[in-house]
Amino acid sequence: MAHVEHLISAYYDGELSARRRRQVEAHLEGCAMCRARLSEMERLSDVLAAYELPDTLTGAETFRAQVALRLARRARRRAGYMSWAWHLVPLGLLSVLLGILGLLAAADLLRGVFALAGWTGVDVLALLGLPDIVGAGTWLHRALFSLVGGLGGLMWKLCAYLGSLFVFAVYVGWVGALWRARTRP
Amino acid sequence: MENLSTKSDHELIAQSLGGDSAAFGALVLRYRKLLISVSYRVSGDATLAEDIAQDTFIRVWDRLATFRPQGNFRAWICRIASNMTIDALRRRKPMADVENTVLEAPGDQPETVALKSERAAAVRAALMELPEHTRVALVLREYEGLSYREIADGLDIPIGTVKSRLNDARRRLKVALATFVEG
Numbered sequence: 415m416a417h418v419e420h421l422i423s424a425y426y427d428g429e430l431s432a433r434r435r436r437q438v439e440a441h442l443e444g445c446a447m448c449r450a451r452l453s454e455m456e457r458l459s460d461v462l463a464a465y466e467l468p469d470t471l472t473g474a475e476t477f478r479a480q481v482a483l484r485l486a487r488r489a490r491r492r493a494g495y496m497s498w499a500w501h502l503v504p505l506g507l508l509s510v511l512l513g514i515l516g517l518l519a520a521a522d523l524l525r526g527v528f529a530l531a532g533w534t535g536v537d538v539l540a541l542l543g544l545p546d547i548v549g550a551g552t553w554l555h556r557a558l559f560s561l562v563g564g565l566g567g568l569m570w571k572l573c574a575y576l577g578s579l580f581v582f583a584v585y586v587g588w589v590g591a592l593w594r595a596r597t598r599p
Numbered sequence: 600m601e602n603l604s605t606k607s608d609h610e611l612i613a614q615s616l617g618g619d620s621a622a623f624g625a626l627v628l629r630y631r632k633l634l635i636s637v638s639y640r641v642s643g644d645a646t647l648a649e650d651i652a653q654d655t656f657i658r659v660w661d662r663l664a665t666f667r668p669q670g671n672f673r674a675w676i677c678r679i680a681s682n683m684t685i686d687a688l689r690r691r692k693p694m695a696d697v698e699n700t701v702l703e704a705p706g707d708q709p710e711t712v713a714l715k716s717e718r719a720a721a722v723r724a725a726l727m728e729l730p731e732h733t734r735v736a737l738v739l740r741e742y743e744g745l746s747y748r749e750i751a752d753g754l755d756i757p758i759g760t761v762k763s764r765l766n767d768a769r770r771r772l773k774v775a776l777a778t779f780v781e782g
Contacts, residue, residue, distance in 0.1 A: 420766065423762070423765050423766045423769055424747070424762055424765075427740060427747070427765070429746065429747045429762075454773055454780055454781075455769065457779075457780045457781075458769060458772055458773055458776065458780050459741065461718060461722060461776050461779040461780055462722055462741050462742070462772070464715055464718035464719050464722055465640065465718075465719045465722035465723055465726070466719070467632070467635065467636055467639060467645075468639075468645045470645065471632075471635060471645070471649065472649055474628055474631055474632075475628075477627070477631050477649070477652075477653070478624050478627045478628050478631070480653060481624075481627050481653050481656045481657070482620060482624060482627075484653065484657060485620070485623075485657065485660055488657070
């Protein structure tokens, strides 16, 4: 059998299969060079063992207490952040609600201004710098503006009401969660 | 009072996941020395090793839910500790001179202490010369006695790579520590 230097490390660690181990052992009996490699491996382990852990380590209980303290501090810090975020929820909801109402009011105001000024859809398009591709005054133009204006207004109001309803539901959920958190033993 | 020290790793992990800090404390006590040892042998710095061991436990607490129940906890935390040690070594400046390597046992003769110290310093220097991942594999095998399978699972590498890293590490160390190995 050829030299088994490449297997000496695994043999020394007891990581060879039984068949391989027997092969290596048979080879070692008759090979002084491979036996020398194995001895070197043993001596290397002895030398490496000299690099011991220092005896100045923190005691086990102190170490455990330090880890527990760090975990507790971190948990408190996180709870603090969460608490802040928690109290910002109604403020956020109020902002969303006010935003929706503000947009509704702005849309109504804009429509009122257009009506007062007597602007038609074509005027609005011109004001926005958009081309009138349908053709002003045609029946198609009137029908489209009427359809878009009607549907748009309806959809907008529907979204606004649903949005308000959602905001209200989230607020009720927040109050419920707060009540649960306060009353939990 | 419940005796946590007799419970298995998996029982303690399950309890820790339920928020039982005492169970996690038992895991800390059980593996404190292992993690300090791994980090110390990889970094060559005892103070850093203790810090890394604490950081490792904090990370373990955070990631406990991701640990697979059929996995090897010891190998898993060794992997976290060795990765964190390597990261710390890369972040910081070159290490100071040898420290904490004078290992005087009570009753040691001055010559014995000097020899031990010299050997320890030489081993430390030789270990630090090894490539990081090779060093980690050697430390896990030589100092912590992990099997090849455990090392492979822990480091997420094939067993063949474990073997080649150990062969490489030992070959380099034999050369670096020839004075002691052949003497």
